[in-house]
Amino acid sequence: MKLKLLFGLLMFQSVVAQAQEIFTDSFAGQGAPFSLHTIDDELYVGLFDLNANNMAYIQKVPFNDPTNKTTVAEAPPAVGFIKLAYDEDSNTLIGGTASTLYKLNLNDALPVQGEAINNSAINTQMGVVLSNSVLYFVRGNTILKYSINDTNYTETIVFENNNSIIIGEVFNNELYFFERTGTTNNLALYKINIDDSSPDPILVSNMDGYAGFVQDVYLKNSLLYATIELSANHSIIKFDLDNALPISPEFLLTPDNAPLGITSYESNLYYITGSQNIFLIEDPELLNTKDFKRENSIVYPNPVVNDRLYISSESSHRFQLIDINGKIVLQGTHNREAITLHNINSGVYFLKLFNRDGEVLETQKVIKN
Numbered sequence: 001m002k003l004k005l006l007f008g009l010l011m012f013q014s015v016v017a018q019a020q021e022i023f024t025d026s027f028a029g030q031g032a033p034f035s036l037h038t039i040d041d042e043l044y045v046g047l048f049d050l051n052a053n054n055m056a057y058i059q060k061v062p063f064n065d066p067t068n069k070t071t072v073a074e075a076p077p078a079v080g081f082i083k084l085a086y087d088e089d090s091n092t093l094i095g096g097t098a099s100t101l102y103k104l105n106l107n108d109a110l111p112v113q114g115e116a117i118n119n120s121a122i123n124t125q126m127g128v129v130l131s132n133s134v135l136y137f138v139r140g141n142t143i144l145k146y147s148i149n150d151t152n153y154t155e156t157i158v159f160e161n162n163n164s165i166i167i168g169e170v171f172n173n174e175l176y177f178f179e180r181t182g183t184t185n186n187l188a189l190y191k192i193n194i195d196d197s198s199p200d201p202i203l204v205s206n207m208d209g210y211a212g213f214v215q216d217v218y219l220k221n222s223l224l225y226a227t228i229e230l231s232a233n234h235s236i237i238k239f240d241l242d243n244a245l246p247i248s249p250e251f252l253l254t255p256d257n258a259p260l261g262i263t264s265y266e267s268n269l270y271y272i273t274g275s276q277n278i279f280l281i282e283d284p285e286l287l288n289t290k291d292f293k294r295e296n297s298i299v300y301p302n303p304v305v306n307d308r309l310y311i312s313s314e315s316s317h318r319f320q321l322i323d324i325n326g327k328i329v330l331q332g333t334h335n336r337e338a339i340t341l342h343n344i345n346s347g348v349y350f351l352k353l354f355n356r357d358g359e360v361l362e363t364q365k366v367i368k369n
Contacts, residue, residue, distance in 0.1 A: 021280050024066035028276040031057070035216065036261035036270055036278070037084040037093070039106075043263070043270065044072065045278070046095060048080025056080045056097050057111075058104075063265050066278075073104050073112045083216075084261075085130035092148060094135060096124035101137070103148060117153050127167035127217065129175065131194075136175060141165055143177065145194075159192055159199055168217035169224060170194065171241050176204065176224060178214045186211045187228070189239065189247075205239060205247045218262045220286055225252075227259035227271060234259050236271065238283075253281060267326075282326040285350070285365075299351060303367040307342040309351075317353040317361065324348055341368055 027033045027047065035046035042060045049055045056075040061068055075081070075097055083096035093104040095114060099121035102114030118137075126138035136145045136158065143158040143165060159165075161179065168176040174191040181188070187207045192199035212230030219225075222242040226249075228235045236259055237249040257274035264270065268280045298312040311317070311334050321330040321344070329344055334353070349366045 023270055023278045023280040024061065025277045026061070026067045026069065027059075027278065032080060032276055033272045033278065034080045034082045034260050035084045036263040036272060037086055038263045038265050038270075039086055039093075041265075043265070043278075044084055044086075044093065045272075046081025046084050046261070056095075058084070058093070058095055071111050072106075073102070073110075073114050075100075075102055075114060083124050083128040085128050085135070087130050087133055087148065089133065090148070094128060094130055094148070096122075096128045096137075098124055100124075101128065101135070117148070119153070126165060127177070129167050129169055131170035134194075136167055136170070136194075138165055138167060143167060143175070158194065159201070161201075166214045166217070168214075168226070169219035171219055171222070171224070176217070176241075178217075178226070180213070184211045185213065185230075187214065189249075202245070204241075204245055205249060208248055210235070210237065210249065215259060216261045218264065220264050223285060225262055225269065227255075227262050229258045234273075236262070236269075240285075252283070255279070283324075285324065299364050299366060302364075303369045304341055307340060307344075307368075308338040309341055309366065310338050311353070319354070320352045321366070322350045322352065324350075344368055 027045065031047040031049045033045045033047050037044045042062055044058060044060045046058050049057060058072040058081050059069045060072050073095060079098040081095040081097060085094040091106045093106055095102045095104060100116055101118045103117045104112045104114045106112065123138045129136040133148050134145050135148050136143060141161045141164060144155045145158050146153045146155050164180040166178040168178065173194055175194050176189060176191045179188050179190055187210045188203065189205040189207060190201040191204050192201050210228060212228045215227045215229050217224065217226050222240055224239045224241055226237055228237065234255050236252045236255060238252060239247050239249055255273045260272040262269060262271040264286050267282055267286045269283050270278055270280050272278050300310050317334050319332060319334050320328050323329050346368050349368065351364045351366045353361045
């Protein structure tokens with residue numbers, strides 16, 4: 001049902017609602033990219049071959065050379081690898097076609113010969129999550145799991161629901177999932193404790209009226225991203241899971257076409273749309289995962305009071321204040337005096353401090369009310 005809509009969207013490109021930067025168009029015309037996953041410095045792409053034998057396959061490209069494609073794995077004719085999940089400890093990639101999961105050992109020579117690991121058909125498009133070698137997936141309105149190290153792949157029921165479920169990611173031992181209800185497919189975000197034998201769902205966000213189909217979910221640090229397909233009103237949103245419940249989603253952009261897979265590398269988000277291109281957009285909050293909050297200084301008061309921001313550092317530093325769109329709104333040199341923000345609008349910013357060689361020493365999140 002959703003796949004038919006998706007194939008229709010792959011045949012044309014809608015009006016661009018917001019300027020986007022194309023990371024690579026090297027897959028356009030060759031195959032339809034569905035899913036994305038970052039492993040080290042390479043981008044893995046799940047595709048459906050539109051031109052040859054309708055094979056499902058996975059390719060990878062270096063982020064610094066996106067035209068240099070290498071085939072990782074192939075599968076029998078199917079509706080593409082629409083989901084990818086990765087287990088770092090065993091260097092195992094799970095590729096999901098419409099109803100079958102394949103286990104791929106990335107230590108093997110390429111292309112990897114995948115092993116089909118589910119005995120009964122599943123709803124792969126409703127999400128595949130891999131956490132600590134435990135694979136979570138959906139059949140009907142039920143979330144199930146098994147260990148990828150269990151050669152029998154014995155299934156265990158995690159949670160059963162009356163409404164449609166799209167699972168997202170595991171964060172702090174809790175599995176996040178989206179529920180779709182009503183004739184307009186209204187969305188809400190819930191979480192359950194994966195250690196409970198009979199978990200009670202906790203409402204995380206009522207989604208502020210968002211509706212449609214969640215094509216992909218991506219977690220980086222405490223930031224949960226979701227791509228939502230809804231006729232001509234597509235969107236990419238994010239949640240900060242460290243915030244108090246209920247959480248309001250933050251709107252990022254309206255993509256040019258139906259948004260599909262999403263991932264990140266350094267401070268950029270990468271996502272696919274039905275136009276078959278892979279786009280990127282900068283999100284400074286992704287710095288959470290590397291240099292963010294690894295500081296020796298204290299920035300105070302935070303949130304800012306009386307338009308004055310202080311840094312508890314004995315040295316002078318060049319600084320930049322960057323908004324959530326990546327724009328530098330203020331820069332200068334800090335000399336142990338207050339940084340004045342009276343011309344800066346209320347919002348969330350990122351303060352970068354640099355050493356004399358221009359290297360980033362630290363990045364801190366700053367809030368101005």
